Amino acid sequence: MMGIDETFAKRTGHPSGASGSADVAPVATRAPEAPAPETATLHPDTIAAIMAANHGDPFSVLGPHQVARGQWEVRAVLPEAKGATLHVGGKRIPFERKHPDGFFVARLPSEGRPLYELVVETWDGVERSRHDPYGFGSSLDQADIDNLREVGSNVTYRILGAQARNVDGIEGFRFAVWAPNARRVSVVGDFNTWDGRRHPMRLWQNGGVWELFIPGLKAGAHYKYEIRGADGSLLPLKADPVAFAAQKPPETASVLQGTNTPAWHDDKWMETRGAKDPRHVPISIYEVHLGSWARVAEEGNRYLTYQELGERLIPYVKEMGFTHIEMLPITEFPFDGSWGYQPVSLFAPTSRFGTPDDFAAFVDAAHAAGIGVMLDWVPGHFPLDAHGLGQFDGTHLYEHADPRQGFHQDWGTYIYNFGRTEVSSFLAANARFWLEHYHLDGLRVDAVASMLYLDYSRRQGEWIPNRYGGNENLDAIEFLRKTNEATYAHAPGTLTVAEESTSWPGVSHPTYTGGLGFGFKWNMGWMHDTLNFMSKETIHRRYHHHDLTFGLLYAFSENFILPLSHDEVVHGKGSLLGKMPGDRWQKFANLRAYYGFMWGHPGKKLLFMGCEFGQEKEWNHNQSLDWHLLDDGMHQGVKDLIRDLNHLYVGTPALHERDTEAGGFQWLVADDQDNSVIAWARKGREAGEVAVVVSNFTPVPRTGYRIGVPAAGFYREAINSDAESYGGSNVGNMGGVQAEAVESHGQPYSVALTIPPLATMIFVRQD
Incomplete structure (x- = not known):
């Protein structure tokens, strides 16, 4: 039997070593x-x-x-x-x-x-x-605590939070939380009757981290931190900023989970995802709000679980030909009506749909089906909920104290203090956590414009200029650059995407050239202009033709994603189908023509759920999509078109290989505003890889319409949005046309087309 002194030596870090079980990390403690x-x-x-x-x-x-x-x-x-x-x-x-x-x-x-x-x-x-x-002695290390100030390090989620630990065969959880201005911090939970006297923590003065190992605790227990603030007042109980699991709202406690590695089966996916340049591969994203994609009406309109979503959503996305699922935020959030954009527990997948292991299994299933998984990520702001990060230790720790810097007037939320290195490190580590621990394939960063500009949505006198007198948020810029550098260095092959609505230069350019370092940027201008055009009565579209063509003036200045997102179908904007003019037939024809135009346009694709079958009502986060509409052939026709567009896009190099290169695009017809006809060629990397996209945005069919093409050959009519199978009038070109040696539109060859009304056709050249 081991003697007392020998056992104590092991607990306090003696070189003879600390032991541990296979599934709980062993730890040596500091004497x-x-x-x-x-x-x-x-x-x-x-x-x-x-x-x-x-x-x-x-x-x-x-x-x-x-x-x-x-x-x-x-x-x-x-x-x-x-x-x-x-x-x-x-x-x-x-x-x-x-x-x-x-x-x-x-x-x-x-x-x-x-x-x-x-x-x-x-x-x-x-x-x-x-x-x-x-x-027990301390199990933290001063070097790790010092690294909490290193933006881009993963030390935040390696040492903070509630970590499962084994000390000399004694299992428990080591708690650590950054609260430098607190007078006292205690762990409270259902294991100690929420009594702050039972488990007060020790403070590392140099770093402001409080720590305590509590032996005997098991995963699943609920806990929070009881904090006495700098002024001696007792604060509302706080959820763990680095909790790895949380209670299902409206309950607000953190849940002991540890950071055990999920049971992954996606080794091949992870090995190969970094081998391709995302700019040159097909990316078609299905944006999903997991809570309203589908619900179980017969069981009180409950959510689908992560497991059920894996069984239903993933096969659907695969069948529809999308390459990625992008989830609206699933980092734990208290208010359903925020759709996840006001998160509290940034390291915890929401418990609305199951456990963290269930979420990991969902990602694993997506990878097994060849589907990437992306997350809407929110480093731009956080809510005022009492159990959250606001005034965490009795001071403005995570947020600016001055509301001109630290409060979003539009959303009623706090703004992170990106100039505090521990805060930027916390957020950058969170980005890495989702990509590395949960194997996610990309992050779409929400509301980047609000981060970049100090005067975002503020009048004169409501903001504080930077040290040079400008409106650029220099700290946020530095944070974004370092976060992008860290994610691409440690998770190669993943994507970071900026939702950025201004003309800020170099959003998707490398940081070494002065850019922000994102992989892609949402093309908000394209979305706004083209939807404005499509909303016009067809007789008036000739006066708005520039809305179709203007985007090509800057289409290759960034690595763009063309977004038709949730933002376009909420807050009184109606559905995409509802934006289309004309009678019912024309509304569907317009929508199909618009989708064909989008899939043929340079840029990766993103479509919000429900838009793929022509949801008629505005999106409501409290109820399921209207899947019963697929009993109507017109709605089924839209769905079939999106499926076929995706499969064509993925299988046709000319439509995706050079999305971000001007050399992959060539205007054919840009100036026929009187007929609202527009046409261009897309080119792949190999000679002869050509696709021709032709759209007619009037209800008048055009016969014998000659369009120049860049090469000889047969141009197969791969997509015709007016096909009868999609709900159209079936006007077309009998499967394709042969190019003639007749010059037109500055091209050595041309084709004479029958162009259907309110339709887009995509032709793929064949030798």
Whole structure:
């Protein structure tokens, strides 16, 4: 049997090593400073401070302390105890109650620091044995704490939060939280009756991190932090900023999860995703709000679980030909109506749909089906909920104190203080966490414009200029650059995408050229202009033709994604189908023509759920999509068109290989505003890889319409949005046309086409 001193040496970091189980990380603990040879007995005021949870250094009081040569005291706070004994060396030594609320002291002879267990007799007569958290040394390292200031490091989620640990065969959880201005921090939970006296933490003065190992805790327990602020006031209980799981709202506690690696089966996917340049591969994204894609009406309109989404959503996305799923934010958030854009627990997948392991299994299933998974990520703001990050330690820790810098007027939320390195490091580590721990394939960064501009949505006098007098948020710019550098360095092959609505230069350019370092940028201008054109009555479209062509003036200035996102079908904007003019037939024809135009246009694609089958109502996050509409042939026709467009796009290099290169695009017809006809050629990397896109945005068919083409050959009519199978009038070209050696539109060859009404055709050249 191991002796007391030998066992203690292992707990306190002796080179003989700490042991651990296979599924819980072992840890070596830091040896505490050697006690003074003689320590005075506790003063009653010290005991009173401990019992009032008002003592800032609990390890100086609780646990084992040498009080005389060869004499030790063990002190414990046990409010639930009728009595207690100390179990050490096969003996039981009684505790003496020193405070009526449960402060106990036991004195014992020992030549070295004793190793012991507490045996507590509760008021109902039950005895329970447990290890004392204050008998363990620290398991943190000053170098790791220092690295909390390194933006781009993953140390935040390696050391903070509630980490499963094994100390000399004793399993439990090590809690660590950054709260530098707090007077006292305690772990509270359902394991200690939410009593802040039971588990106060130790403070690392150089770094502001509070830490405590609590032996015996199991995954699934609920916890928060009880914090006494800098001014001595007791704050509302706070969720763990680095919690890896959380309760299902409206409950707000964090949940013990640990960071055990999920059971992945996607090794091949992870090995190969970094081998391709995303700019040259097909990317067609299905944007999804997991809570309203489909619900179970017969069971109280409940959500689908992660498992059910894996069984239903993933096969649907695969069949429809999309390459990626992009989820609206699933980092735990309290208010359903925020759609996830006001998150509180950035490291926890929402429990609305299941456990963190269930979420990982969903991602694993997507990868098995060849589908990438992306997340809408929100580093731009956070909500004011009392259990969240706001005034976390009694000061404006994560947010700016001045509301001109730290408060979003539009959304009623706090703004992160990107100039505080610990905050930027926290956020950058969170980005890495989702890409590395959960194997996500990309992050779409929300509201980037609000981060870049100090005067975003503010009038004169409501914002503070930067040190040069400008409106650029220099700290946010630096944060975005470092985060993009870190994600691409540590998760190659993943995407970072900016939702950025201004003309900020170089959003998707490398940081070494002065860019922000994103992989892609949403083309908000294209979306706005083309939807404006499509909303016009067809007779008036000739006066808005520039809305179709203007985007090509800057189409290759960034790596663009063409977004038809959730933002276009909420807040009174109606559905995409509802934006289209004309009678019912024309509305569907317009929508199909627009989709064909979009899939033929340079840029990667993104479509919000429901738009693929012509959802008629505006999106409502509280209910399922209207899947019953697919019983109508017109809606089914739109869905079939999107499926065929995706498969053509993926299988045709000319339509995706050079999305971001001017050399992959050539105008054929840009100026026929009177007929609202537009045409261009798309080119692949190999000679002869050509696709021709032709759109007619009037209800008048055009016959014998000659269009120049760049090469000889047969041009197969691969897509005709007017096909009868899609709900159209079936006007077309009998499968394709042969190019003639007749010059037209500056091209050596041309084709004479029959162009259907309100339709887009895509022709693929064949030798």
